[in-house]
Amino acid sequence: MATLGFIGLGIMGTPMAGHLLAAGHTLFTHSRSGTPESLIAAGATACAHATEVAQKADIIFVMVPDTPHVEAVLFGDHGVAAGLTPGKIVVDMSSISPVATKDFARRINALGCEYLDAPVSGGEVGAKAASLTIMVGGNEPAFDAVRPLFALMGKNITRVGGNGDGQITKVANQVIVALTIEAVGEALLLAAKAGANPAKVREALMGGFAASRILEVHGERMIKRTFNPGFRIELHQKDLNLALATGRQLGVSLPNTATAQELFNACAAHDGSGWDHSAMVRALEKMANFEIGQPTPAA
């Protein structure tokens, strides 16, 4: 059994670390808000800082909110880098900038260590159920070494390519999900305003080329008006911000991602940061002065 480290014990990190402990691994932990009692009771050893975690563990997992947090955990005061010795592996499971990730990987590699970027999708539910989708970038030997540990936390585990490729795959996923929600929103709202029953329209479309899991799940949410999360708009805003910033850095125009972000911003203006992301349709509805659930206008 490898000696493991886990830094960042929020709503995602805590259940993920729990799965590693449950499999019998020795686990050293650190988190801004302290190590939860449940993990201590399960055998985790809390460390004073990330440097100590990196000194004691062979494979160090990081699960924090955003790019600056990863940079601080890795290279800040009492950071991971200060505790590394050659041969260790750093695994960043946060969802952060693909461009910054390549830089972080180079700096970790320069210390004689391997780096994997391994963002996840599936949210809190997937973290608890150990059913996360894990998209990995990095060297194949490092991936092979960590793969059995990923399998304790997730189900659909793919090495896409070198460093950064895991992060860009996560960004691509979030772009497609947001834009498909927007597409379903435009289509169902137009149909409802024309007087059609949006539930019937959705049913008819599910048989053809417009079919998707988004039409199925989020389309139903729009019709039934169930906008409790699910996946919160403020989290998807962070992801689209990553997409737009990456597009700007790489010189790629993302016109519909930009519009989708603006529609999320409009939801936030209506106190909707905590709504499920399917509620993006509400921004379209504000513009149309009409809601999908409303009685249809006279024909």
Place this chain on the structure above:
Amino acid sequence: MATLGFIGLGIMGTPMAGHLLAAGHTLFTHSRSGTPESLIAAGATACAHATEVAQKADIIFVMVPDTPHVEAVLFGDHGVAAGLTPGKIVVDMSSISPVATKDFARRINALGCEYLDAPVSGGEVGAKAASLTIMVGGNEPAFDAVRPLFALMGKNITRVGGNGDGQITKVANQVIVALTIEAVGEALLLAAKAGANPAKVREALMGGFAASRILEVHGERMIKRTFNPGFRIELHQKDLNLALATGRQLGVSLPNTATAQELFNACAAHDGSGWDHSAMVRALEKMANFEIGQPTPAA
């Protein structure tokens, strides 16, 4: 066996009419370009104009390119309306304006006849194979009367609601398809420009919430650069024009449909009107000065 009429014998109408003949129905036909020899040989009777078709048939199918053609066929000189007597059924299988459709239906109803709007998806291939998806708007008794005839031409047959609901469902379908193609294009282009292998990214995404038939089929086209149609951009431009015109009439803003139409327009500017609609990604590629198939830039 009912006596049938079929007006509009283009690449869609000819095989559709052929299926009705093959089932043993008496068929009276009219088309701008004349009735094809193959249909005459199969037993069709060519009429001088639409009025004559309406006089002789109990159920009259119309399959012409766009709203003005349907209006001319129904209400123009020597049109269908002039030949109708109470109790007949007019079935418009063209893809046209949902708003105009409600008006056409009212005018046909005023003559004591039923009206169904029944646009299809599936294209020439589906028309030949009798596997069209048929989205129907109109009264249930009329739908029940025509359903066995629809079943000779298609497979996935849904009555969505009253008149216009078939057309708006087709429009909704085309909006979702175009916007999902655009979403997949933004995502794969961004990933490719970041240096990831777009085929690997597509594979990784197929397991999760970003999965769709568009990602599967059109995503593969973007990666393999197979832009022979398929479904031509100029046809999808017509459909998005219907969506945008309907949105304008009803007061519904469709921001991403508008952008998708502009991207199709950019393809047309590069002589791409005849490309498959998945080639919408080429407009994004022009802006990024980078193509998905290109060698990835140095990391």
